Structure formats: structure tokens, C-alpha cells
Amino acid sequence: MASEADVRAGLQRAGQGHLLRFWAELGPEPRAALLTELAPLDPDALREHCASAAEACARAPGPTPGLAERLRPLSPESMGSASCGDPEARRRWEEEGFRQIALSKVAVLLLAGGQGTRLGVTYPKGMYQVGLPSGKTLYQLQAERIRRVEQLAGERHGTHCTVPWYIMTSEFTLGPTARFFKEHDFFHLDPANVVLFEQRMLPAVTFDGKAILERKDKVAMAPDGNGGLYRALADHQVLEDMERRGVEFVHVYCVDNILVRLADPMFIGFCVLRGADCGAKVVEKAYAEEPVGVVCLVDGVPQVVEYSEISPEIAGLRGADGGLLYSAGNMCNHFFTRGFLQRVTREFEPLLKPHVAVKKVPYVDEEGNLVKPLKPNGIKMEKFVFDVFQFAKNFVAFEVSREEEFSPLKNADSAARDNPSTARRALLTQHHQWALQAGARFLDARGAQLPEQPGLPQNGDPPAICEISPLVSYSGEGLEAYLRGRELWSPFILDEDQAIVLRSQEA
Numbered sequence: 009m010a011s012e013a014d015v016r017a018g019l020q021r022a023g024q025g026h027l028l029r030f031w032a033e034l035g036p037e038p039r040a041a042l043l044t045e046l047a048p049l050d051p052d053a054l055r056e057h058c059a060s061a062a063e064a065c066a067r068a069p070g071p072t073p074g075l076a077e078r079l080r081p082l083s084p085e086s087m088g089s090a091s092c093g094d095p096e097a098r099r100r101w102e103e104e105g106f107r108q109i110a111l112s113k114v115a116v117l118l119l120a121g122g123q124g125t126r127l128g129v130t131y132p133k134g135m136y137q138v139g140l141p142s143g144k145t146l147y148q149l150q151a152e153r154i155r156r157v158e159q160l161a162g163e164r165h166g167t168h169c170t171v172p173w174y175i176m177t178s179e180f181t182l183g184p185t186a187r188f189f190k191e192h193d194f195f196h197l198d199p200a201n202v203v204l205f206e207q208r209m210l211p212a213v214t215f216d217g218k219a220i221l222e223r224k225d226k227v228a229m230a231p232d233g234n235g236g237l238y239r240a241l242a243d244h245q246v247l248e249d250m251e252r253r254g255v256e257f258v259h260v261y262c263v264d265n266i267l268v269r270l271a272d273p274m275f276i277g278f279c280v281l282r283g284a285d286c287g288a289k290v291v292e293k294a295y296a297e298e299p300v301g302v303v304c305l306v307d308g309v310p311q312v313v314e315y316s317e318i319s320p321e322i323a324g325l326r327g328a329d330g331g332l333l334y335s336a337g338n339m340c341n342h343f344f345t346r347g348f349l350q351r352v353t354r355e356f357e358p359l360l361k362p363h364v365a366v367k368k369v370p371y372v373d374e375e376g377n378l379v380k381p382l383k384p385n386g387i388k389m390e391k392f393v394f395d396v397f398q399f400a401k402n403f404v405a406f407e408v409s410r411e412e413e414f415s416p417l418k419n420a421d422s423a424a425r426d427n428p429s430t431a432r433r434a435l436l437t438q439h440h441q442w443a444l445q446a447g448a449r450f451l452d453a454r455g456a457q458l459p460e461q462p463g464l465p466q467n468g469d470p471p472a473i474c475e476i477s478p479l480v481s482y483s484g485e486g487l488e489a490y491l492r493g494r495e496l497w498s499p500f501i502l503d504e505d506q507a508i509v510l511r512s513q514e515a
């Protein structure tokens with residue numbers, strides 16, 4: 009381990025000597041812990057980080073000035089849609105996606121380093137369960153969708169294929185996530201195909217460029233944003249691992265969308281057939297202030313303008329048809345070729361500009377008292393995963409339906425939207441619809457048929473509770489075999505066991 013003298017000298021060089029100001033008071037263990045935390049911080053990089061955080065923060069916060077003139081919506085030529093009027097095109101995209109999955113050329117990569125602050129949990133968001141009848145967590149739903157898509161692709165093409173699951177964690181989420189997967193036997197995935205790796209952490213910084221001590225023996229560190237992905241890929245030789253496995257295409261997604269379609273064959277196939285190196289799934293924005301990034305052109309180049317960086321005026325602009333001009337909402341579901349990721353990690357990563365988030369960061373004052381600030385006092389610097397779109401040679405966007413594919417879990421139930429209840433209802437509404445489409449009818453306790461209303465009152469539960477395991481159906485397919493002509497009592501759970509029972513009754 010580095011000595012105290014070395015670390016002290018490095019910190020002095022970086023202008024951050026105050027981080028050792030309680031050294032004399034610390035016992036051997038806290039001293040060792042603090043050195044372990046400080047030793048990896050390169051003095052020059054630390055100086056640069058602290059200075060640029062303070063500088064960036066001193067610039068006017070909020071929307072980028074002069075943005076309006078530089079923005080344009082994406083051109084229709086670079087877009088596809090899952091609801092396009094050409095069923096033959098959709099079939100071709102899906103078929104191509106399944107073909108690539110069957111060849112084991114597709115991996116999924118989960119961004120799971122975040123702290124779930126808005127949701128208000130102290131554990132990784134993927135471990136959250138929104139109160140489904142099955143009690144499944146987000147991680148379990150995702151694992152089961154991987155298993156099902158592997159099975160579907162394998163059946164179509166007569167192969168035994170694998171969709172490896174790469175999971176980027178952070179200091180906050182690595183331990184609990186690893187334990188959770190072990191405790192749940194990796195949800196019956198082969199542990200060799202679940203690869204956890206860790207993103208870097210960066211110190212939070214005061215407005216005058218000083219790294220913050222959150223305890224006498226601990227620096228306030230935060231993950232380097234979901235764009236920390238590219239450094240983490242290099243740090244942990246993840247692209248080399250992909251190459252060894254023959255992976256060519258990567259579906260990157262964030263943890264909180266309960267409807268996420270992992271390795272979605274239609275999206276993958278669309279991107280592959282278009283020869284794209286980079287792609288984004290988008291959903292039509294629901295309202296002007298919706299907290300989603302906007303996928304658009306900035307100075308003619310595809311980019312995402314994040315919701316925190318767009319002015320309400322631009323977000324509210326309307327096109328000739330009366331709809332939002334910038335309506336392509338970023339779902340944080342991205343397609344990358346391995347080749348593109350290689351170029352990013354080798355050439356472009358250093359060019360990504362960090363974004364500034366001003367937060368309340370607990371700290372120790374000069375006397376060593378712990379202070380929980382009431383006002384924001386610290387700067388966290390984060391890179392964004394989508395900031396690499398500008399380097400793509402061929403960027404495409406793919407629009408999907410919100411009802412089918414987007415219900416993010418961001419907030420606690422005290423918020424009106426994007427909370428556990430809205431996520432649960434989105435999934436149960438979808439499954440209820442799938443069951444009706446497959447020919448089922450739902451009955452109440454007295455045997456009377458329940459209504460089948462397709463559109464639901466805002467925030468209402470579906471008229472019947474029906475949950476379908478992803479192991480039985482990935483996107484609504486194949487349900488007729490179990491459900492056609494059935495009368496079902498709510499609540500109804502169609503899991504693998506139930507599917508076997510229903511099949512045998514059919515026969």
C-alpha cells in the first residue's frame with residue numbers, strides 16, 4: 009500500500025491536502041481505509057477534476073445558452089418504428105435480431121451503478137419489487153426475459169445460444185448486487201454468463217474546488233455517471249471478454265424500466281440491417297416537461313439533450329402537426345456494435361465532457377462535526393452514456409410504444425409519476441391486454457365477466473389482475489396455446505407450472 013507520506017505529497021500537489029486534516033486523530037484501521045481510498049487518485053487528474061468542477065459550476069447553471077438555434081429534430085430517414093405500417097419490414101427486423109441472438113452475437117449490458125436516491129432505497133434499484141403478485145424484482149424480470157429470448161432464438165434457429173449479461177455496478181451496488189444474484193442462484197442463468205464489473209468513483213467537490221470529506225476518514229465519492237461505462241469497459245477488459253465470446257452487438261439499458269425488452273430482437277435487427285454502429289430506442293414524450301432526454305440533432309449531429317439541460321421553452325416547442333417538436337424521448341436503451349465501443353474506449357472517451365450536478369453532500373466541518381446541509385453545497389461530475397452518439401458513423405433511432413415498452417421506476421410513491429405503483433400497473437395492464445388478445449376472459453368471484461376496457465382510467469388498476477411470467481412469454485407471443493377460450497379468475501398468475509397445467513388440460 010502507498011505510504012502516508014506519498015499520499016500526502018500527492019494531495020499537496022493536487023491542492024487537496026485538507027483531506028488528511030484529521031489524520032492525527034485516526035486509529036490504525038480508519039487510517040488504512042483512508043489511504044486505500046486516496047492512493048488510487050492520481051494527483052494531476054484530481055487537481056484537474058476539482059478545478060474543472062468548480063469552473064463548470066461557476067458558469068451559469070441550467071439550459072445551455074444559444075441551444076435553440078442549433079437544434080433540429082432527427083431526420084425521418086434515420087428513424088424506424090415498431091408500429092410502422094409495413095408488417096413485412098417489422099418481420100424482417102425481428103427475424104434478423106433473432107438470427108444474431110441465435111448466433112450468440114448479442115449481449116445485454118445493464119447500467120446499475122446508481123444510488124436510487126429519488127426512489128429512496130439504500131439498496132440497488134434492481135433489487136426493488138414493485139408489488140407484483142409474484143413478488144418478482146426488477147433483476148428477476150430481466151433475468152427471465154434473457155432466458156426467454158435465448159429460448160425463442162434457439163428454437164427458431166435450432167441453436168443453443170447465450171445472451172451474456174454484463175452488469176456495471178459501482179462501489180455502492182457491487183456488493184449487494186453480487187450477493188443478491190448468488191442468493192437467488194443467478195435466477196437460473198449460468199453464472200459464467202453474468203459479468204459484474206465496477207465503474208469508477210469521483211470525489212464530490214465544493215464550489216471552490218475542494219474535495220469533500222464526508223467523515224474524518226472518508227472522502228465523499230460518487231459514481232462517475234452512466235457514461236463512466238466507457239472507462240469501466242477499458243478498466244475491466246470487458247470488450248475483450250465480449251470478443252472472446254463472439255459478441256458483436258450490445259444492447260445497453262438502464263435498470264429502472266419495468267417493461268424493458270432485453271436484447272429486443274426487433275430493435276437489434278433494425279439496427280443491424282441499417283448497418284448502424286449506434287442506435288437509440290425512443291418513445292414519444294408524454295408531456296413537454298417529462299424528465300427524459302430528447303434525441304435530436306445538435307449542429308446537425310445526433311445527440312441527446314438531457315432534461316436537466318433543456319429550457320422549458322425549447323421543450324415546449326410544437327411542430328406543424330401540433331405535437332412536440334422535440335418529441336423523441338430517450339429511453340436509455342442503446343445499441344452499439346462492439347467495434348464502435350472499441351473506438352470509443354480507445355479514442356473518444358477523453359473527449360466526453362462531464363456534466364455538473366449540484367447536490368446536498370453531507371460533510372465534516374473544521375471541528376469534525378458531521379453536517380447534513382440544507383442547501384446544495386457540492387458538485388458531482390458525471391459523464392452521460394449517450395454523449396458518444398456524436399461519434400457514430402451511422403446513428404439510427406427506433407421508436408416504440410410507451411404502453412408496451414416504457415414505464416421507468418424513478419420515484420417513491422409520494423411522487424405522482426414514475427413510481428412503484430405506476431410501474432406495477434403498467435406491467436399488469438400489459439399482461440391483462442396480452443391475455444385478452446390471446447382469447448381469455450376474466451371472471452369475478454361470483455363468476456360474472458369482468459370488463460375488458462382497453463384504455464384505463466389514469467393510474468387505475470386493470471379490471472383483472474393477470475401476471476404472465478417472462479419465462480412463458482417475452483412480448484405477448486405464444487399465449488393462445490394456454491389462454492384461448494379460457495375463463496380465468498383474477499388474480500391469475502401464468503408461470504411455467506401453470507402453463508404446463510393449462511397445456512395438459514388442452515391435450
Ligand SMILES: CC(=O)N[C@H]1[C@@H](OP(=O)(O)O)O[C@H](CO)[C@@H](O)[C@@H]1O
Nearest residue numbers: 234299300301338339340392393416
Ligand atoms: C444520463 C442519462 O442516461 N439519462 C437518461 C436517464 O435518466 P435518469 O433520470 O438519469 O434516470 O433515463 C431516462 C429514461 O428513463 C432518459 O430519458 C435520460 O436521458
